Amino acid sequence: MKPSTSTHPRSIWALTACWSLLLALSLSLCPLVRPSDVTMTDAARQEYARRLALFSINVYGKLTAQKPGENIVFSPFSIQTCAAMARLGAEGETAAELDHGLGLASSDAGQIAQSFHQVLAAYENSQILRIANKIFVMTGYALRQEFDELLTKQFLSAAQSVNFAKNTEAAATINGWVEQRTNHLIKDLIPPSVLNADSRLVLVNAIHFKGTWVHQFPKHATRPDTFHLDDKRSVQVPMMGLKERFRYADLPALDATALELPYKDSDLSMLIVLPNSKTGLAALEEKLRITALSQITQALHKTQVVVKLPKFKAEFQVELTDVFQQLGMSKMFSDAAEFGKMLQSPEPLKVSAIIHKAFIDVNEEGTEAAAATGAVVRMKRSVISLEEPIEFLADHPFTYALVHEEDLPLFWGSVVRLEENDSANSEHDEL
Known part of the structure; x- marks a missing residue:
């Protein structure tokens, strides 16, 4: 573990990659919450779906306003999954804004993680839909145990050490993982320029569907x-x-x-x-x-x-910081962001960017897209x-x-x- 001597927030990246669609979220390190042993009832699943649908149309409305006249394509599940992983490391007002803006049904980290686990686990062995999560951690830094356990057990996410100071190599590692998980449809998601010695985490969600x-x-x-x-x-x-x-x-x-x-x-x-x-x-x-x-x-x-x-085919890429801020999630991007539950080292963290990239192909045989x-x-x-x-x-x-x-x-x-x-x-x- 490497203690921080700086009072300036460090940078974290979280990105989601979908086989026909990808989201990348760049953020500063965040706080975490303890898991709880919960199972989702039918009513809870319905509420989760209802809230995801509302989040979907909210994001869709912001994207159409931001890019009028363009074909829109995105995965609300991927965006929400990626941001929810960051939420597990948040606390205080930052966590509250994420709970509200993402439309989460609970403010308890364990219940949040469980709601996503229901979907992720259902397709763990699927040949049609593949969903995978991964965390890239700056060499010399360790995740807090509670955060690590929630992501590993509930988001089925493995961790890998990367030296972000070597930004070209680090970007190649991350992008290679994304490309592999998206059937080579999403390439060069993270430009080397967004990674540096201050980067601490990259959270990735990949979804691959071919129907x-x-x-x-x-x-x-x-x-x-x-x-x-x-x-x-x-x-x-x-x-x-x-x-x-x-x-x-x-x-x-x-x-x-x-x-x-x-x-x-x-x-x-x-x-x-x-x-x-x-x-x-x-x-x-x-x-x-x-x-x-x-x-x-x-x-x-x-x-x-x-x-x-x-x-039709559609490709779409957008930086989502403005969308998140318009949905009431602003503090996560500021120097006052509260992401103290991600790393064992007590350094300030904030989100620096959210990048989403998507692709879809609809033809006579079927569809290539992110789905279940x-x-x-x-x-x-x-x-x-x-x-x-x-x-x-x-x-x-x-x-x-x-x-x-x-x-x-x-x-x-x-x-x-x-x-x-x-x-x-x-x-x-x-x-």
């Missing part, structure tokens, strides 16, 4: 079609087509419709919410801020739907259907989420623009 649709879109049915950017502008894009029985909902209160596209061998699905108007996405986003995700999913019912959905997995049973098709098929034509801006069956949003995004013939010639890796 195949239960009902795949036939490739021969994909053809150029019109995507309306607004009332006046449009582009020709590869539009996938399929007629199948899906869970669908008409949502008059939102002036929108919703469609659920399930993934094979998974308890995850893509939920698409499509405004009725070509220019209705902004109004829909406002209404979603006061609409529980469960209200949408509970309105879904099985019916025959003719689906038209554009193939489980089992989906395919409904047998009726021999004769008297239903008049409903048309779900996603030919204008829409929002979507990758959602666990318990309404847990692990991935959120929007499509507001597509390039002419976007993805027309793209090749997709085997699923």
Whole structure:
């Protein structure tokens, strides 16, 4: 252990990497809390999902305001997981701001850790969804025992010593781990310039999901079609087509419709919410801020739907400090930050940056994205259907989420623009 002789806050990095999405959080060292032996009840899981959904839409709203006209894609679960690991080392007003801003259901570190453990442990051996956490610690420094135990047992996180003073080597080590855990989709997350001799910790959360649709879109049915950017502008894009029985909902209160596209061998699905108007996405986003995700999913019912959905890819990178501050989490970035429970050495720590990077690819076979997995049973098709098929034509801006069956949003995004013939010639890796 190396005592500090400086009164200036040192730097910590926490980053989350998702197979199709990544978050990096740079912060100063933080305080910790003791674990408690708790298990989540059904009500607690529902409350956790509800709060994550609220956090998701709050972050989404800030991102759309910050980057208007851009396709948004991010993992609220990854952001929350990474920040929650830092929260375990926080105390005082810093901890209280994180509890409120992240939408955590408890201020007890053990219960916070347990709520995330439920999700992390469920997919520990999954072949479809891989979630991993890791802590990189400055050589010569040791984690406090309580903090180490919570991260190791509940966040399934291992620690590795790194000399941040050798910033190029340290960045290469961290980025190599991230790249490996994200199937080489997220590269060079941490620039060497953000690491130095004052850096103490880097917390990493990696999520890797690759899902195949239960009902795949036939490739021969994909053809150029019109995507309306607004009332006046449009582009020709590869539009996938399929007629199948899906869970669908008409949502008059939102002036929108919703469609659920399930993934094979998974308890995850893509939920698409499509405004009725070509220019209705902004109004829909406002209404979603006061609409529980469960209200949408509970309105879904099985019916025959003719689906038209554009193939799309999106890459997104953003520094999240402003978003966190707008959500009431400011002290963690200041010299007054209270992160005394992370390291055994009593030195002041603060968050210096939060970097989030994401990628998604949606095509005929399925989706590459951050998400969760489980089992989906395919409904047998009726021999004769008297239903008049409903048309779900996603030919204008829409929002979507990758959602666990318990309404847990692990991935959120929007499509507001597509390039002419976007993805027309793209090749997709085997699923």
